[in-house]
Amino acid sequence: MNRFFKRMTAAASIAALAVSGAVPCFSAALTSSAATAAASGRVVADGNDDWLHAKGSRLYDKDGNEVWLTGANWFGFNCTECSPHYLWSGDIDDLVKDIADHGVNVLRLPVSTELLYNWMIGDPDPIKSINPNNDPSYPFNIDLIKDNGEVVNSQELFDVLLTKCKKYGVKCFIDIHSPESNNSGHNYGIWYGKSFTARNGKEVEVTTQVWIDTLAWCADYYKGDDTLIGFDLKNEPHSTYGGGPVDAIWDNSDAPNNWKKAAEDCADAILAKNKNALILIEGVEGFEGHGAWWGGNLRGVAKYPVLPKAGTSQIVYSPHDYGPVVSDQPWFHKDFTEQTLLDDYWYDTWAYINDKDMYPLLIGEWGGTLGVNPDNEKWLGLLRDYMIKHHINHTFWCLNDDSGDTGGLWKDISFGTTTDASGKIVGKTNINWDKTKYEDYYYPAIWKTQKTKKFIGLDHKVALGKNGVSLNDFYSKYASTEGSNLDNGTIVNGQQQPPTPVSNPTVTYTAGNGSVTLSWGAVSGAEMYAVYQKVNGSWTKVDETTSTSYVLKNLKAGTNYEVAVIVKADGSWNTDYSNSIIVTPDSGTPKYPVATSSVQGDTLKLSWSAVDGADKYCVAYYSAGKWKILAQGNVLSYTKTKVPAGTYKLVVGAKINGEWDISNLNKRAFTVTISK
Structure with missing residues (x-):
């Protein structure tokens, strides 16, 4: 424009x-x-x-x-x-x-x-x-x-x-x-x-x-x-x-x-x-x-x-x-x-x-x-x-x-x-x-x-x-x-108007390593938000924030926690916890390798982190709508020379207890580009 x-x-x-x-x-x-x-x-x-x-x-x-x-x-x-x-x-x-x-x-x-x-x-x-x-x-x-x-x-x-x-x-x-x-x-x-x-x-x-x-x-x-x-x-x-x-x-x-x-x-x-x-x-x-x-x-x-x-x-x-x-x-x-x-x-x-x-x-x-x-x-x-x-x-x-x-x-x-x-x-x-x-x-x-x-x-x-x-x-x-x-054109009663109740937000979460990230939409009229956790049957305040997200830390992997977010408006808290959700953090160790890549000319180098209990690892690439294994072994790196020019979608997987971990492949995937 x-x-x-x-x-x-x-x-x-x-x-x-x-x-x-x-x-x-x-x-x-x-x-x-x-x-x-x-x-x-x-x-x-x-x-x-x-x-x-x-x-x-x-x-x-x-x-x-x-x-x-x-x-x-x-x-x-x-x-x-x-x-x-x-x-x-x-x-x-x-x-x-x-x-x-x-x-x-x-x-x-x-x-x-x-x-x-x-x-x-x-x-x-x-x-x-x-x-x-x-x-x-x-x-x-x-x-x-x-x-x-x-x-x-x-x-x-x-x-x-x-x-x-x-x-x-x-x-x-x-x-x-x-x-x-x-x-x-x-x-x-x-x-x-x-x-x-x-x-x-x-x-x-x-x-x-x-x-x-x-x-x-x-x-x-x-x-x-x-x-x-x-x-x-x-x-x-x-x-x-x-x-x-x-x-x-x-x-x-x-x-x-x-x-x-x-x-x-x-x-x-x-x-x-x-x-x-x-x-x-x-x-x-x-x-x-x-x-x-x-x-x-x-x-x-x-x-x-x-x-x-x-x-x-x-x-x-x-x-x-x-x-x-x-x-x-x-x-x-x-x-x-x-x-x-x-x-x-x-x-x-x-x-x-x-x-x-x-x-x-x-x-x-x-x-x-x-x-x-x-x-x-x-x-x-x-x-x-x-x-x-x-x-x-x-x-x-x-x-x-x-x-x-x-x-x-x-x-x-x-x-x-x-x-x-x-x-x-x-x-x-x-x-x-x-x-x-x-x-x-x-x-x-x-x-x-x-x-x-x-x-x-x-x-x-x-x-x-x-x-x-x-x-x-x-x-x-x-x-x-x-x-x-x-x-x-409006006619009103002219009396003091009672405040309109402000509803607490709908909360979602993303699991992290021993933590969860809570997220919610901004509430009109909100002065503050408070994060609560249910402990021994009672709601306990964790923290207050003006943000629309909050990270709960130091949680035990695999354990369920009940949490809620409430709103302060017009100086008062809405202590309705019916928007509570159950959250479950991941373990502190990833279930899949975390990979890094580097490209020098037509040479591709990959390395990745170890996964507890892994029998072996593989490098796979995405082609024609399918994942195909490029290489596998009990190693933490891989090098490929003379790679044709192009952009490739890759993932590194781990085999645990005889089975490949294929969860969240698209989320874990990364791309590399080879230029000549």
Whole structure:
């Protein structure tokens, strides 16, 4: 599959950065309580009880009530401006209020590792492109001016943003968009390998450990504020296109570019600091010969799921999906439908995770420019409807209209002043939304009540904007009457939902020499597995693990053992041992010779291990569907010269008590190749 083209985020122009009519900041006159609070330290949430967790393919609140994350992206912290774009022409309070009033219940905020690193060392980057002004005649972004007249730095701005989001009922999660602050940093495909000069003058190479350390620090710093509910570990891991030294891969290896392992290690570090944080994990570009959008390929989850030590209750997988305007793809080269998109791309790439109730999905980016290609609008509508029908969380790309190949939900933003009833001059941000994009594609996929169309927030106490309700209000007043558009329309009782029992896995085993290897499939929602053995009629715990296999050692050959594997979910063990099986290890000595081979030119040399009680040995080859003895004798080696070129399937056997051991011949067989 051809390498996919991906967006170039437009850098802000000098003209766009200027606020019309703005004058230099005055240090007296007005002060900002929000900026002062932000400068004093971390933001502390009221109650800190809005954390979410996963069961199967759904997300739930602390009471076991289902939630739906329907949000949007607001980029800029990842760029060299170190601030969300359009704060240069809009007031932060006005913008966040308007975001909430339009039903956005969560913001995905791209950042860089460089930005977090400078926060971590206590020397945050200054913000650029924003000119806050506390002149009473033109009060612009006064929340970004501290009492001493200084403009907030990037971390203080982030804290002000969290404060505003809390005020209006919006939640947030950050996404590591690039290693360094760079307006086009998303083109670089891996999480390590770039360098930057830190604020303290140190040259910093972004290694995997630096990337992990900055995210773990952030999780620890903000663990008291449930406005920041999660961490998207890396935006769009992909191939070397864009300057990365290697492709991001997904397998079970310890390779430094193995995204699955890196994500697992990073999740462990974050959850050690904040066990309640959601961990959002994107896909890669290629997996076992199958291509995808950058960040879109989650085929590897079926084979190699991310299994943090604390379990999978906080894991959310987050593919990205786009239409033909971003890059034309083969699945668009027909009169495509939802079913053809599923057959050709969606299902095996990411939709199976939801369909099989494995883990929650959040489409981290979807969107596109309208009016260029009718197929783009068609794709937007089909994806929108699929997410609604199947309760797939999502964050639209994006609010900003300066995303080069997608545009945004905003069309333009301007700031001016007006006079209130008392004659005081007050600032006013004029925000022009793309009406068609919002009303036809985004609004239908926002979580809201069925009849009254009230937006449903994720805060238990604070309503989402002027036309929204809090989570508590929804479940106490609306859930059992009109319900919501969740799953294409659902009414529930609004009571705390009892946890769905998680079944213990089906276990199989492979016998080893004085050992057995137990294997089982991953259980959705499992936090831990425990291996038990029945001893003297009672079940005794052997060990706990997050893996889906375990080796029982020091067993007696030929003896039967009864074992079981049970699951821990929602903090409780399922102590049902009815999935137990009987396992029997092999003896410590193989029943057949273990052979090694070497080839030198046309000469083949074989040697093999001795087998207790063997009368003689033979070398056999496979031909015309049958095994034929080539040589036999009471020796432990064999040499054959002038062997014709070709590939041969061989086996070494032992004769014990007058009979050849012919068990598992195909398993024991090996091949050799003679080249001339």
